[in-house]
Amino acid sequence: xxxxxxxxxxxxxxxxxxxxxxxxxxxxxxxxxxxxxxxxxxxxxxxxxxxxxxxxxxxxxxxxxxxxxxxxxxxxxxxxxxxxxxxxxxxxxxxxxxxxxxxxxxxxxxxxxxxxxxxxxxxxxxxxxxxxxxxxxxxxxxxxxxxxxxxxxxxxxxxxxxxxxxxxxxxxxxxxxxxxxxxxxxxxxxxxxxxxxxxxxxxxxxxxxxxxxxxxxxxxxxxxxxxxxxxxxxxxxxxxxxxxxxxxxxxxxxxxxxxxxxxxxxxxxxxxxxxxxxxxxxxxxxxxxxxxxx
Numbered sequence: 001x002x003x004x005x006x007x008x009x010x011x012x013x014x015x016x017x018x019x020x021x022x023x024x025x026x027x028x029x030x031x032x033x034x035x036x037x038x039x040x041x042x043x044x045x046x047x048x049x050x051x052x053x054x055x056x057x058x059x060x061x062x063x064x065x066x067x068x069x070x071x072x073x074x075x076x077x078x079x080x081x082x083x084x085x086x087x088x089x090x091x092x093x094x095x096x097x098x099x100x101x102x103x104x105x106x107x108x109x110x111x112x113x114x115x116x117x118x119x120x121x122x123x124x125x126x127x128x129x130x131x132x133x134x135x136x137x138x139x140x141x142x143x144x145x146x147x148x149x150x151x152x153x154x155x156x157x158x159x160x161x162x163x164x165x166x167x168x169x170x171x172x173x174x175x176x177x178x179x180x181x182x183x184x185x186x187x188x189x190x191x192x193x194x195x196x197x198x199x200x201x202x203x204x205x206x207x208x209x210x211x212x213x214x215x216x217x218x219x220x221x222x223x224x225x226x227x228x229x230x231x232x233x234x235x236x237x238x239x240x241x242x243x244x245x246x247x248x249x250x251x252x253x254x255x256x257x258x259x260x261x262x263x264x265x266x267x268x269x270x271x272x273x274x275x276x277x278x279x280x281x282x283x284x285x286x287x288x289x290x291x292x293x294x
Contacts, residue, residue, distance in 0.1 A: 012093060012094075012111035012112075012114055012115055013088070013090070013091060013093050014055065014093070014108045014111040014112060015111055015114075015115040015240065016086075016088055017055035018054070018055035018239065019055075019237060019240065020055070020064070020082060020086055020089060021052055021053040021054055021055040022053070022055075022240075023082065023239060024052060024053055024068075024071075025053035027067075027068065027071035027072075028053075028067070028071055031071045031072050033070065033071065035050060038067060038070065042062075042063040044063075058089065058090045059090060061083050064082060064083050064086045065083055068082060095107050095111070095159070101152050101155040103251070103252075105251050106252060109245060109247075110163065112243060112245075113163065113166070114163075115235060115237075116174050116235055117172065117174055117175070117235055118175045118177070118232075118234035119176045119232075119233060120176075120179075120231070120234075120268055121177075121178050121229075122179045122180075122181075122228075122230055122231075122267075122268065123179075123180050123181065123184055123229045124181045124183060124184060124228070124229050125183070125187065126184050127185075127198060128178050129163060130163060130166075130167065130176055130178070131176075131178060131202060131213070132160060132201075133197060133198055133201040134157060135194045135198070136189055136190060136197070136198035136201075137160050137161070139189035139190030139191075140189050141156055143189065172236070174210065176210060176211045177211075177214075178212070178213050178214070179214045179216060179268070179272060179275050180202075180214070180215055181215075185199060185215070185288050186288075186292065188293075195292075195293050196289055196293040199285050199289055202281075202285055203282050206278070213278065213281050214275035214276050215275055215276045215281060215284050215285070216271060216275045216276075220275070228246075229246075229247075230245065231245040232245075232261070232264055232265065232268060233245060241261075242265075243255070243256055243261075244260060
């Protein structure tokens with residue numbers, strides 16, 4: 001989870017790298033300096049400048065200082081501020097201790113999720129991770145990782161529960177807007193008792209001021225998001241563009257191009273029209289409990 005500085009800046013390494021890289025790119029472009037010339041200044045090649053500006057690699061503090069001076073920044077306090085950000089960006093993530101239990105690509109997502117101001121997610125098969133209770137999460141994990149040692153399952157569940165802390169944090173908690181296909185509520189992971197408890201957890205989550213839940217009922221028929229879960233992350237920082245996150249069995253995919261984000265945004269808006277209205281979600285969920293899990 002990315003924390004916030006007094007200025008409201010996230011401090012997760014991944015998000016800091018993206019912010020610093022975006023600032024360096026803007027400074028370079030404003031100074032009308034090519035990537036090749038910038039690379040020569042720090043004894044590198046243009047590919048490294050590109051990767052630095054995208055936040056894909058860690059920073060040498062000397063390179064940050066040299067590039068800012070080259071780009072015409074004369075305010076020493078501003079240079080030191082960015083250098084300190086770069087130093088923080090080079091530190092291990094708070095999720096570092098779980099590296100042995102998580103895929104490499106998922107750590108970046110956790111940081112971006114923690115830095116988001118708005119998280120909009122659509123799920124088909126399961127309840128979204130940010131809304132799962134521990135019993136349900138364990139049932140899902142056991143299904144997907146049946147031959148994984150129980151100690152590793154416990155660590156993965158611990159991560160899933162810690163992720164949810166962002167919804168209750170005092171500073172800059174994100175808004176979560178979840179759209180769940182009704183099919184996910186009829187897959188009894190862990191049995192009827194576990195599902196009843198999970199649906200009750202969803203009912204209680206609806207009472208949070210920063211959580212909105214909608215259900216796409218079977219009655220809506222085919223819809224724009226059919227079969228394709230995704231998460232749309234929006235940030236309060238202009239240096240961070242909206243990101244669409246797609247997860248598959250062996251990795252995660254990030255879509256950032258405007259046309260890609262626009263397509264998923266349109267799909268999400270259409271899903272929300274087809275789904276139950278948020279003020280009716282609790283009644284819908286209670287009816288599912290009565291009909292299937294009582």
